[in-house]
Amino acid sequence: METLNISMIGVPIDFGQMRRGVDMGPSAIRYAGAVERLEALGHEVVDEGDIYVPNAAKLEVHPKLRNLGAVVEACTKLAEQVATAVEHKKFPLVLGGDHSIAIGTLAGLAQHYKNLGVIWYDAHADMNTAETSPSGNIHGMPLAVAMELGHEKLTHIGGEQPKIDPKNLVIIGARSVDEGERELIKEKGIKVYSMHEIDRLGMAAVMEDALAYLRSREIDGLHLSLDLDGLDPMYTPGVGTPVPGGITYRESHLAMEMLQESNLLTSAEFVEVNPVLDTKNATANVAVGLMGSLLGESLV
Known part of the structure; x- marks a missing residue:
């Protein structure tokens, strides 16, 4: 693949x-x-360091949105930095942190891509709002926010318009979806490949179909948002919301390889690596291995 400025x-x-x-x-x-x-793959990598994350206790408390103020502040800064990276022709590679950060990533990308495609590689749909969420955890809300559903302090990050068209979204690996999310998926016509489809069709067929679908949408960029809990927890023990029966290690590498071969990818994020819950940094090692496959590493 071409050399990237990451x-x-x-x-x-x-x-x-x-x-x-x-x-x-x-x-x-x-x-x-x-x-x-x-860098071993020939890419130029500039590590920009970490976004400053404020102390949540000093910011706004919301009864149904846990740590709203801190999430808004961090995602606003992230949106600005992602937008700057794209403006300078760089490939944004965002490292989480929990999946609430995707609010900022998508807000930054939306400033440059008007018909952005998104692959959401995750055990969860992440489409709750304060009204539908059983927990109030914002990491379960980023896709709803990106569709301009939810609290305005979240939806207005990076501008007051929707950040993605739901018809440009593909979810892969879903197996834990709340009732409100199911209704929204049906209402918006969102394409979802649950573990049922992956088991029945195989990952190669799922990725071929997903990429063909996104091409048919004439997207002008493609973002991968990969939650490590999309994989089965036997491969990624260090995640906060593990769900058994997930995607295998090899299936995930195949998916990344097929994404790389598509020449559509313009940005990516890897989230929900929790070293406190991990075993010998296994989950972070899987994340880095998947990055390698995504960005040009091959077996031969």
């Missing part, structure tokens, strides 16, 4: 959910050799 941005936030430790995810991914792995 802008690596860490977001050490764990305020979008309740399990502490995922704020150390960016450090764990760096420790697992992310920069070295990508």
